[in-house]
Amino acid sequence: MAEFKIREMTEDDIDDILQIEELCYGAHHWSRDSFLTELSNKISLYQCVINNEGKCVGYMGIWKIIDEAHITNISIHPDYQNKKLAHRLILSAINECYKEKIKYITLEVRVSNEKAIHLYEKFGFKSLGLRKKYYQDNNEDALIMWSENIFDKKYKDLYTEINKTLNEN
DSSP, X not given: OOXXXXXXXXXXXXXXXXXXXXXXXXXXXXXXXXXXXXXXXTTEEEEEEEOTTSOEEEEEEEEEETTEEEEEEEEEOGGGTTSSHHHHHHHHHHHHHHHTXXXXXXXXXXXXXXXXXXXXXXXXXXXXXXXXXXXXXXXXXXXXXXXXXXXXXXHHHHHHHHHHHHHHO
């Protein structure tokens, strides 16, 4: 069974990430320059899931702004989906927020992406609005989702339970 670890993204990971972007999003994906810009952005944190061959098979980016984090993107290579890797990336981002005393996490997600919406709901995110025609490729709307205050006991209990369940598998 493959083992996976999460680490900060480096410039050397961008080729793997561009392949993931192409497979997941087709022609409408981030460019090399976009990722290079994010790697030098002082408020961003990009992490990769690395398989036991050293290849990046998934990634996630967040912006850390005062007491809030914004998930900019998250993708897993299709060959590695359904292995709870997105769960691990989100847990890692939440852990980073705990370290940096960031209370809230937000994101946008396509209204048609039911799988992603369900994943975010598992992590306690709630839909609190809509961005009309947010996605440029097809003018699809985006749900705006927010977490509760992650320092509240109820949220910490949820985080602990998800973490425990993942570590048992």
